[in-house]
Amino acid sequence: MGDKSLRRLKQTLNDWANQGLISWEQCQAIEAYEAKRPQVSWILYGFMSLGVAVLAIGIVSLIAANWRDIPGSIKLSLDFCILIALAIAVVYAWKRQRPMLYEALLSLFLLLCLASIGLISQVFHTGGELYMALLFWSAITFALSLAAQKSFVPFLWASLFILGFALFLLDGKLLHHLFYQRSTITYLILPLFCLLLAVIFQYSKRFPMHLNALRQLSLITGLIGLVVVESGLYGRSGNYHLNYFMFSYIFAALGLLLILLNPHYRKIQKWILCCIIAIYLFLFHLPSFGISSDLIYAILSVVLLISVALYFASIKSRKLFNLFILLAGLRVLIVYFQALGGLAYTGVGLILSGLLILISIWLWQRYRQPLQNWTEGFTA
Amino acid sequence: MTLIRNNLIIALVIPIIALAGLVAHKVYKINVGQEYILPILGFDPRDLLSGHYLIYRIDYGVSGLCSGMKYNQEKPAYVCLSPRSFSELKPQHCTAMISGHCRGSRFNAGIERFFVPQADARTLERAVRGRKGSIVLAVNRSGKALIKDLLIEDQPWRDYLSTLEQIESKQ
Numbered sequence: 356m357g358d359k360s361l362r363r364l365k366q367t368l369n370d371w372a373n374q375g376l377i378s379w380e381q382c383q384a385i386e387a388y389e390a391k392r393p394q395v396s397w398i399l400y401g402f403m404s405l406g407v408a409v410l411a412i413g414i415v416s417l418i419a420a421n422w423r424d425i426p427g428s429i430k431l432s433l434d435f436c437i438l439i440a441l442a443i444a445v446v447y448a449w450k451r452q453r454p455m456l457y458e459a460l461l462s463l464f465l466l467l468c469l470a471s472i473g474l475i476s477q478v479f480h481t482g483g484e485l486y487m488a489l490l491f492w493s494a495i496t497f498a499l500s501l502a503a504q505k506s507f508v509p510f511l512w513a514s515l516f517i518l519g520f521a522l523f524l525l526d527g528k529l530l531h532h533l534f535y536q537r538s539t540i541t542y543l544i545l546p547l548f549c550l551l552l553a554v555i556f557q558y559s560k561r562f563p564m565h566l567n568a569l570r571q572l573s574l575i576t577g578l579i580g581l582v583v584v585e586s587g588l589y590g591r592s593g594n595y596h597l598n599y600f601m602f603s604y605i606f607a608a609l610g611l612l613l614i615l616l617n618p619h620y621r622k623i624q625k626w627i628l629c630c631i632i633a634i635y636l637f638l639f640h641l642p643s644f645g646i647s648s649d650l651i652y653a654i655l656s657v658v659l660l661i662s663v664a665l666y667f668a669s670i671k672s673r674k675l676f677n678l679f680i681l682l683a684g685l686r687v688l689i690v691y692f693q694a695l696g697g698l699a700y701t702g703v704g705l706i707l708s709g710l711l712i713l714i715s716i717w718l719w720q721r722y723r724q725p726l727q728n729w730t731e732g733f734t735a
Numbered sequence: 736m737t738l739i740r741n742n743l744i745i746a747l748v749i750p751i752i753a754l755a756g757l758v759a760h761k762v763y764k765i766n767v768g769q770e771y772i773l774p775i776l777g778f779d780p781r782d783l784l785s786g787h788y789l790i791y792r793i794d795y796g797v798s799g800l801c802s803g804m805k806y807n808q809e810k811p812a813y814v815c816l817s818p819r820s821f822s823e824l825k826p827q828h829c830t831a832m833i834s835g836h837c838r839g840s841r842f843n844a845g846i847e848r849f850f851v852p853q854a855d856a857r858t859l860e861r862a863v864r865g866r867k868g869s870i871v872l873a874v875n876r877s878g879k880a881l882i883k884d885l886l887i888e889d890q891p892w893r894d895y896l897s898t899l900e901q902i903e904s905k906q
Contacts, residue, residue, distance in 0.1 A: 419786030442747040480882040482845035498746040
């Protein structure tokens with residue numbers, strides 16, 4: 356804990372001790388415990404993650420250069436020696452309680468495992484696809500990703516697993532016939548798959564960092580999907596066969612079932628999540644109903660973004676609530692540009708938009724607290 | 736504390752054993768398989784993880800390989816090496832076969848790429864395009880094939896490059 360945080364904690368503890376909530380002995384014991392804990396700066400941690408990622412890319416690049424003079428057996432032996440040395444170093448860092456070093460070595464070990472799969476593929480000239488390497492890597496490193504103490508490793512694991520899954524949908528022999536013509540349907544499946552995995556992890560309650568990583572990925576892939584469907588990349592017309600949606604229906608149904616059965620969620624949260632999933636599915640079904648109006652897409656997007664914001668309000672995540680309200684506001688603004696034509700109309704539109712935003716800010720400042728209290732309170 | 740340490744060690748050992756197992760499996764398949772040499776034709780793209788490779792078509796010396804409209808969608812297929820023939824069903828009287836699948840007019844058996852050093856990719860690509868290349872395969876009884884080596888003008892590609900360098904240095 357940094358000096359500033361420690362000072363803040365001391366103030367809070369003194370305040371609690373003065374109010375008689377905790378004893379002075381407890382206050383001193385907590386202060387001593389926090390002062391002794393190893394300090395990890397989040398800035399340093401961020402740079403460490405960057406350094407590890409760059410180092411790992413360098414190793415992959417060295418492997419990819421495939422030097423002629425070094426036989427495959429020597430390359431593989433060297434690779435396994437480095438893997439074993441890194442594994443010993445990970446245990447050493449854990450034993451010595453060096454959290455930064457431990458996380459850095461753990462990340463490097465995981466990425467080196469992926470590079471090793473590449474090296475094996477190179478030495479034996481296997482004709483496998485990238486998704487095979489990613490899914491195999493995800494399977495053999497899952498247990499290790501659970502040993503992480505910081506969020507980088509779980510996020511790295513979850514991201515590469517989801518990427519492997521996406522490539523499997525697109526390139527895998529099993530589902531090739533379903534996805535080769537409608538590859539953009541993957542953008543519908545991915546957030547639902549992430550959400551389903553997140554709900555499963557929530558049941559276990561033992562892997563909070565994986566749960567967070569999957570939640571973040573469902574948001575990221577969901578937003579990408581929204582951009583794809585809104586920008587027209589997905590297509591606004593054409594015949595979408597029911598088979599294309601099969602996996603999205605399965606993931607959505609399983610996700611909803613687990614959400615509805617999970618006592619962790621409040622009733623209103625269950626309703627909001629149902630709405631979010633239903634709207635997201637409906638957006639991707641619009642071409643099947645022959646709907647191509649920009650306004651309908653925009654209205655659905657705004658409702659979806661506000662629903663997500665309301666969900667975050669209900670879990671008291673103010674930053675994400677504000678972010679999604681802002682995104683909804685931006686989408687409303689874009690409606691003007693889509694709906695109006697000509698300089699005069701655009702000028703009027705922009706003035707109206709500006710006024711609308713200013714009024715919204717004023718209303719927000721005035722009614723923010725009651726609104727937040729309402730969204731947080733009506734769930735209690 | 737000891738339990739956590741043991742769990743960490745187990746989690747670290749799992750990927751090492753899995754990767755070692757993968758290597759052992761490939762080595763076993765290469766050593767057990769029957770050796771075949773087949774001519775190839777190809778060009779040079781690259782792989783994100785493993786670097787440059789030559790991608791080629793193997794000349795199985797079989798007529799009617801994956802021909803017809805029915806192969807627009809991927810289907811399993813077999814090439815019998817002795818006697819040479821092609822069929823959609825597993826051949827009955829065949830002493831050595833390669834199993835794969837037809838997609839379009841191409842027969843793929845997972846042996847259509849050979850990783851090469853970045854510096855030598857162009858030279859080898861030219862040689863393969865000039866119909867000087869052939870591939871050494873290890874084929875097992877179930878029809879799975881693995882690449883053992885690439886031959887250029889009937890010599891291993893490393894020897895071919897060394898000979899080429901010697902000729903160039905003399906000139």
